[in-house]
Amino acid sequence: MPAESANHNRDFWLTKARNTGRRINLGWWLETLAGPLVIVSIVAAVAALWLRREIPQIPHWQLASGCATALLLTAIACLLVARRRFESQSDAMVRIEASMGMRNALSAASAGIAPWPAPRQQINAGIRWHAPRLLVPLIGALTLLTAGLWFPVSARQPTAAHNPEQPQAWQQIEAELDMLANQQVADETYLEETRKRLDELKSQQEEQWFSHSSLEATDTLRESHNAETRRIEREAERANNALTTLEKNAASITPAERNRLLNQFDQALEGMKNGAMKPNPELLKQMQDMDLKNLADLTPEQIEQLRQNLQKHADAMGQCNGGQGQGEADWTDELLADENDAPGQDGDGPGQGGVNRGPGHAPGVLGNQKDKLETGKLEGLAAQDLSRTAPGDLLELQNGEHDIDTSATTLTTGGNITSTGQGGDRVWRDSLDPDEQRVMKRFFE
Numbered sequence: 001m002p003a004e005s006a007n008h009n010r011d012f013w014l015t016k017a018r019n020t021g022r023r024i025n026l027g028w029w030l031e032t033l034a035g036p037l038v039i040v041s042i043v044a045a046v047a048a049l050w051l052r053r054e055i056p057q058i059p060h061w062q063l064a065s066g067c068a069t070a071l072l073l074t075a076i077a078c079l080l081v082a083r084r085r086f087e088s089q090s091d092a093m094v095r096i097e098a099s100m101g102m103r104n105a106l107s108a109a110s111a112g113i114a115p116w117p118a119p120r121q122q123i124n125a126g127i128r129w130h131a132p133r134l135l136v137p138l139i140g141a142l143t144l145l146t147a148g149l150w151f152p153v154s155a156r157q158p159t160a161a162h163n164p165e166q167p168q169a170w171q172q173i174e175a176e177l178d179m180l181a182n183q184q185v186a187d188e189t190y191l192e193e194t195r196k197r198l199d200e201l202k203s204q205q206e207e208q209w210f211s212h213s214s215l216e217a218t219d220t221l222r223e224s225h226n227a228e229t230r231r232i233e234r235e236a237e238r239a240n241n242a243l244t245t246l247e248k249n250a251a252s253i254t255p256a257e258r259n260r261l262l263n264q265f266d267q268a269l270e271g272m273k274n275g276a277m278k279p280n281p282e283l284l285k286q287m288q289d290m291d292l293k294n295l296a297d298l299t300p301e302q303i304e305q306l307r308q309n310l311q312k313h314a315d316a317m318g319q320c321n322g323g324q325g326q327g328e329a330d331w332t333d334e335l336l337a338d339e340n341d342a343p344g345q346d347g348d349g350p351g352q353g354g355v356n357r358g359p360g361h362a363p364g365v366l367g368n369q370k371d372k373l374e375t376g377k378l379e380g381l382a383a384q385d386l387s388r389t390a391p392g393d394l395l396e397l398q399n400g401e402h403d404i405d406t407s408a409t410t411l412t413t414g415g416n417i418t419s420t421g422q423g424g425d426r427v428w429r430d431s432l433d434p435d436e437q438r439v440m441k442r443f444f445e
Contacts, residue, residue: 009116013093013106020125021092025082027127032082033075034137040074041141045148056155067145092125099126164206169218173198173225176320185316190228190277197221226321228277233317236279239268239287240310246292247303262292283309 044067051058087095090110097106100123108114177194180186201209201217208214242265246253253261269287272279286306290298432440 012119016123017089017093021087021089025086028085029079029082030134033078036074036078037137037141040070041144044070045144048148049153052153053156063149096125099124167218169222183316185280185313187278228275229317229320231275232279233314235268235271236310236314239265240307243307279313
């Protein structure tokens with residue numbers, strides 16, 4: 001056999017063996033890749049959707065590059081795993097000669113024992129592709145990646161920070177403390193102590209803010225704070241009223257009334273100093289230095305400055321109480337001053353009574369007086385039209401006496417003998433049958 005023909009036969013069979021080996025190795029790699037490819041595609045699609053929702057500004061090409069990198073690494077890993085099952089060229093040549101029944105002709109020719117067989121038109125290696133098993137994982141992976149990269153998804157809207165609503169009483173107390181601090185009408189010690197108690201309530205867990213114990217502690221704090229503000233407001237009003245009355249009636253006031261007003265001013269001062277909350281130390285100093293017994297020695301500016309300071313404290317405390325309690329001292333003093341009312345002496349007008357007169361309020365402050373009703377007088381109503389009366393309507397009442405039958409009741413006994421009944425016999429024995437009489441007798445034994 002010519003050398004050229006022998007080389008041609010050898011190259012033909014070696015090429016066929018090499019191509020067959022490649023097909024077998026490719027099949028083993030795709031078989032190993034099918035499962036991991038679907039899993040990685042699912043993970044990559046979900047990751048792409050999440051990134052597009054959370055970070056909408058990220059470019060699509062970066063997401064696509066990330067998915068491609070994940071698939072490449074998966075393919076390389078599966079290739080390394082599948083290499084253990086790959087077939088060499090000589091193994092593929094053995095597969096061909098076994099499938100075509102060549103009786104080891106190719107193996108002998110490869111070993112140099114026999115010549116290479118002549119090329120054949122149809123080569124059968126005994127293998128074929130299984131398209132569904134090959135294409136389903138590939139199509140599924142591409143579909144998942146396409147959905148992850150291009151499926152419409154809206155970006156997450158930024159959610160507001162969760163700030164639970166605190167009890168309204170806390171906010172109100174805190175606002176009042178800030179107002180008292182800004183106006184400088186309360187001592188710092190009380191404000192700091194109250195804020196500390198309020199901070200202890202706020203330091204609880206959010207789930208405990210509206211618990212029974214927390215709300216009870218809040219009510220206690222709120223009530224004690226309101227009591228202190230009402231006390232300062234009341235005492236400031238009392239001191240201011242006493243000071244105003246002394247100033248306006250310094251010439252005509254009686255010694256007894258002067259002593260009463262001086263005592264009222266001193267009591268108001270003691271009431272401000274006693275308690276958890278104390279007013280501004282400047283106000284206390286002004287009141288202590290004010291000698292009302294020698295009112296003539298005081299300048300109008302000193303008196304007016306003290307009055308303004310007292311009114312400032314009363315107004316600030318009244319704002320904490322929502323305006324409740326304001327004017328209480330004025331009305332009480334006016335009522336007390338009614339005992340010293342001098343007939344025929346005019347005051348300063350409605351609501352501005354003097355020392356020697358009543359409150360000076362205008363008559364009818366609550367509206368025009370109505371005529372008194374004649375209560376307690378009973379009158380009968382006579383029905384004029386009896387055509388509209390209904391069954392059961394009361395038409396007339398009359399006084400009368402009962403008709404009592406005083407005749408003796410007779411009792412019929414056996415033998416048709418009639419005798420007068422005695423005791424209960426006169427009531428029921430004559431009118432009941434024997435069975436009924438036995439029942440009644442057993443019941444009333």
